[in-house]
Amino acid sequence: MKVSPQNLIWQPSHATSESEVQGTKIGVLALQGDFLEHANMLRRLGATPIEIRLPNDLVGLAGLIIPGGESTTIGKLALKFGLVEPLQQFVASQKIVWGTCAGMIFLAKEVGATGSGGHVVPLRLGMMDIVVNRNAFGRQIDSFEADLQLTFDRDVPFRAIFIRAPSIESCGPEVEILAELANGTPVAARQGNLLVSAFHPELTNDVRLHRYFLRMIQANKEVDHE
Secondary structure, three states: OOOOHHHHOOOHHHOOOHHHHOOOEEEEEOOOOOHHHHHHHHHHOOOEEEEEOOHHHHOOOOEEEEOOOOHHHHHHHHHHOOOHHHHHHHHHOOOEEEEEOHHHHHHEEEEOOOHHHOOOOOOOOOOEEEEEEOOOOOOHHHOEEEEEEEOOEEEEEEEEEEOOOOEEEEEOOOOEEEEEOOOOOEEEEEEOOEEEEOOOHHHOOOOHHHHHHHHHHHHHHHHHOO
């Protein structure tokens, strides 16, 4: 049985409590980028973050976050440390994986327009049925913030931080869009066990996306035990 995004509509009764995630080991890919900020968010919510740099680090994890950074560098380092195939196997095992910013590019099947990122297409896991536009909004000087309506929690807008951010150009039929900019550009989505966001929730004080990710993990555990 697959748990659909509609089953994860955010309500107080569906909140993942600290007791539910206490001791749950969540990997954070720590090759480059803002992995420490994600780790701090996970600790804040009661989970146990594990920094991932080598294939053996993936053993025993309930989920994984691939953080923002520089997508080309992350791809090169993943190849250097023998992580590409183990990460693909981790995704294929239906473990919950979340890619933010560069992590979204790393998970995408295809890279479309590369924008100001040039014409070098970075190495990717290629596991999620989305086409991304690298640096869709310009260079770092063009970074911005925007209020987003999250489909699973519409009560209060999510103030999202975009830094040399990608966007989703197109997606397959199994991909659920979770947030869009005011002009309709998709910037967060889910496909089964995969979650992506073009922005940096770990740089805010808003824990809702991290809670959603942990709820995906909890729901995955419940399915496994049925």
